[in-house]
Amino acid sequence: MHKRVTFRHPLLPYLLVLPQLAITFVFFLWPASQALYYSVLRQDPFGLKTKFVGLQNFERLFSDPTYLNSFDVTIVFSLSVTLSGMALGLLFAVMADRVVKGAATYKTLLIWPYAVAPAVAGVLWWFLFNPTIGILAYALRSLGYDWNHAVSGTDALILVIVASTWKQVSYNFLFFLAGLQAIPKSLIEAAAIDGAGPARRFWTIVFPLLSPTTFFLLVVNMVYAFFETFGVVHATTSGGPGQATTILVYKVFNDGFIGLNLGSSAAQSVILMVIVISLTMIQFRFIERRVQY
Amino acid sequence: MSLRHTLLAAVAAVAMTGLAASAQAKTEITWWHAMGGELGKKVEEIAANFNKSQDQYELKAIYKGNYTETMTAAIAAFRAGQQPDIVQVFEVGTATMMAAKGAVYPVYKLMNDSGLKWDPNAFLPAVVGYYTDTDGNMLSMPFNSSTxxxxxxxxxxxxxxxxxxxxxxxxxxxxxxxxxxxxxxxxxxxxxxxxxxxxxxxxxxxxxxxxxxxxxxxxxxxxxxxxxxxxxxxxxxxxxxxxxxxxxxxxxxxxxxxxxxxxxxxxxxxxxxxxxxxxxxxxxxxxxxxxxxxxxxxxxxxxxxxIIGGATLWVLQGHDKAEYKGVAAFFNYLSSPEVQADWHQFSGYLPITQAAYELTKKQGFYEKNPGTDVAVKQITLNKPTENSKGLRFxxxxxxxxxxxxxxxxxxxxxxxxxxxxxxxxxxxxxxxxxxxxxxx
Structure with missing residues (x-):
């Protein structure tokens, strides 16, 4: 027999999920439908003249080689931010998990960067890497590398990746640490008694048991890299030099809020939305299967 | 006293207090600007001094972030019907503002409608030329210009x-x-x-x-x-x-x-x-x-x-006449030689009128601060041509x-x-x- 929760009043369950539905509607469905609506329009900034143009905004984007180029930039950027952010978060979590003395202090310090606003994080790294006054640029020069993110696209891309990753490491750290602490110590001790070294213990026991956390973070970090990084780019490179750091979400922000080109910006955000939804679906369909809860 | 007389007296008394109240209530004008830091404080000071100089209008200067943030905020506010009277817009936003007929109130029209005395020829052509239509009419009020x-x-x-x-x-x-x-x-x-x-x-x-x-x-x-x-x-x-x-x-x-x-x-x-x-x-x-x-x-x-860069003050449509009269009065105050010369010397931005330039010269400011007059000399070096009047894209x-x-x-x-x-x-x-x- 099925075990079923029953409510005394038929409307009560709906009432209980209502707040959640309301939030989804206000913060996702409504803005998303607005984006869809504006993506088929051309409108002047003041909203005085509106024209329906069908798919023209999309056609224009896909015939623009610079827009297609920003796909490449976005892929490199997002993969780098996600992978390096998660790898560093995991590394720090494993290290901090082993610390006995002053553990709280280490943890607090590692969590700090998360409280920094993206734009501030950007400016901070911009200063450190500033070719004229930055201490890191100075150090690199003494090592024989002439760092200049104003001219070199590679340097600029590294700069925004470092700044965006740095901000996200704390978040990853926090979740990995919690995940590590949930792994029963007895399992690890048993493996140690059987003669498995630290590396073996990590890869055969800890890492698989962390997979739910890892999977969750993969989704969250992808979304972060795709959607929330325009502040860093805006504060550091403005998408330059050339278009070396123009990631898709920065172009949405720049064309819409700076350039006041609403139709194109809306079309771009629809494209971005489709990409992220399909990426998340792929992740849930193919990667989640290998996750052991 | 008959009832009629009492009533009349009462009506008169109410009318009197009503009049008195309307004379006391100042018309409020809002000005959204993009001047942060020291410049922002100076803007506050200008607004406060204008408010002290007369008792009809109350000017509220509100900082809205950098140029793009201020412009985006004003446009969003316009779409929601909550626009300020005056908004500061940077020079590259000129074409956007100009094209928004029905949203902006051109300054030359505002000044003419207000009936206040005002002379468009008092302004430096190299500054104002950037913000005029093809007939030479001033569309916005130059505020901070540089070169x-x-x-x-x-x-x-x-x-x-x-x-x-x-x-x-x-x-x-x-x-x-x-x-x-x-x-x-x-x-x-x-x-x-x-x-x-x-x-x-x-x-x-x-x-x-x-x-x-x-x-x-x-x-x-x-x-x-x-x-x-x-x-x-x-x-x-x-x-x-x-x-x-x-x-x-x-x-x-x-x-x-x-x-x-x-x-x-x-x-x-x-x-x-x-x-x-x-x-x-x-x-x-x-x-x-x-x-x-x-x-x-x-x-x-x-x-x-x-040519110049910087920003001007645009007037937005959708307010009542009394407010626009106040805006015109403020623009007159703002372009007076004393206010202009003070702003120019404090900020390093160009003076917008010939009189403000002359006054600054007379005060010996350029001798004490060598190099501060190069900009004025440079924009006034020759009469602007079609190529050097500015740009509007x-x-x-x-x-x-x-x-x-x-x-x-x-x-x-x-x-x-x-x-x-x-x-x-x-x-x-x-x-x-x-x-x-x-x-x-």
Whole structure:
């Protein structure tokens, strides 16, 4: 027999999920439908003249080689931010998990960067890497590398990746640490008694048991890299030099809020939305299967 | 007393108190601005002084973030029917504001409707010309305007055996001086520039009296096209790319990101806004001087006059007459010589009226602060022509991004000067066509 929760009043369950539905509607469905609506329009900034143009905004984007180029930039950027952010978060979590003395202090310090606003994080790294006054640029020069993110696209891309990753490491750290602490110590001790070294213990026991956390973070970090990084780019490179750091979400922000080109910006955000939804679906369909809860 | 009399008296009394109340209630005017820091405090001061100068209107100055944030906020507010009376908009937003007929209240109309005394000829043509329609009518009220000048390190000039009181006048001299400076070890780089599109393309063209775009730089209509790939532009950008290889020129990034190159003494010369004077003065640990922008002396008609940047005050539609009267009264107050001269001397922005310039001169300000008059002299050097009146292109914020991108491709050696500027024109024209389609 099925075990079923029953409510005394038929409307009560709906009432209980209502707040959640309301939030989804206000913060996702409504803005998303607005984006869809504006993506088929051309409108002047003041909203005085509106024209329906069908798919023209999309056609224009896909015939623009610079827009297609920003796909490449976005892929490199997002993969780098996600992978390096998660790898560093995991590394720090494993290290901090082993610390006995002053553990709280280490943890607090590692969590700090998360409280920094993206734009501030950007400016901070911009200063450190500033070719004229930055201490890191100075150090690199003494090592024989002439760092200049104003001219070199590679340097600029590294700069925004470092700044965006740095901000996200704390978040990853926090979740990995919690995940590590949930792994029963007895399992690890048993493996140690059987003669498995630290590396073996990590890869055969800890890492698989962390997979739910890892999977969750993969989704969250992808979304972060795709959607929330325009502040860093805006504060550091403005998408330059050339278009070396123009990631898709920065172009949405720049064309819409700076350039006041609403139709194109809306079309771009629809494209971005489709990409992220399909990426998340792929992740849930193919990667989640290998996750052991 | 009969009942009728009592009633009449009561009505009269109520009417009297009503009148008294309306005389006391001040009409409120809102002004959204983009001046942060010290400049923001000065704006507050101007508003407070205006409020003290009369008792009919109460002006509220509200800081709304940087230029783009302020403009976006005002537009969003307009769409929601909550717009301020006055909004400060930067010069590249001019075409957008102008095209929004029905949203803006042109200043010349406002002043005429208000019945207040006002003389459009009192303003400096080089400043106001940027913001007039084809018939010469003022559309917005100039507030903070600046123009690029050449800052140079006098100590480095002296060390290189150059005369510290004569900055280079031409590009040829500038290149030669830079070489001497680098060879003598006085600095490792000759010059750098801020706001490269504004200084090295837009002002460069005006200064050499060549067009930036067709249709009188866009003043004549929306069907304008960019012409910044002219032979002279290609020559100049090509020269800069070549100078970059020799260390004569060093690129320091967009906006004013190149400032540290000059402050640290790495580059001996720096081209940027006259409004950067206070910043240079505060940061340079060496004696510095101010000169005019260099020109190519083999180009006929150079130097012409430079054009401005900065922002103006636009009046938005949708308020009642009494408020607009207050706005007109404020604009009259703002353009008075005393207020203008004070603002000019405090901020380094250009005076907008001839009278304010004369007053500043009379007060001996330019003698005490040498170099602060170079900007005024430069924009008034000649009567502005079609090419040097300013520019008016739609979507220009994005077009500037494109110019930045293509120039950076040139500095990185990815494209030749010709190729980069051709691409900038091609991509820029596409945005101009979009703007034309959206606004016709």
């Amino acid at each position: 690029p000048v050449l800052y140079y390190n006098k100590d480095a000039f002296e060390k290189a055996g150059l005369d510290p009181n004569s900055p280079p006048k031409t590009w040829q001299e500038l290149a030669a001086d830079s070489k001497k400076i680098i060879d003598s070890g006085a600095a490792t780089c000759g010059f750098t520039t801020g706001w490269q599109s504004w200084v090295q393309i837009e002002n460069f063209s005006a200064w050499h009296n060549i067009p930036i775009g067709t249709k009188s730089n866009g003043f004549g209509g929306l069907d304008t096209q960019l012409t910044i790939n002219s032979p002279l532009d290609v020559r100049h950008i090509g020269d800069m790319a070549a100078w970059q290889k020799d260390g004569i020129f060093k690129y320091g990034g967009r906006r004013s990101d190149s400032a540290p190159l000059f402050y640290s003494g790495e580059c001996a010369m720096y081209m940027n806004s006259s409004g950067s004077y206070a910043g240079v003065k505060g940061n340079a640990k060496f004696a510095f001087g101010v000169g005019m922008l260099p020109y190519y002396d083999d180009v006929k008609g150079a130097p012409q006059n430079s 739609g979507n220009f914020v994005q077009i500037r991004d494109i110019i930045n991108e293509e120039l950076e491709n040139i500095w990185a050696g990815k494209k030749s000067a010709k190729q980069g500027l051709d691409d900038a024109v091609k991509r820029g024209n596409e945005l101009l066509r979009q703007f034309e389609a959206d606004n016709s």
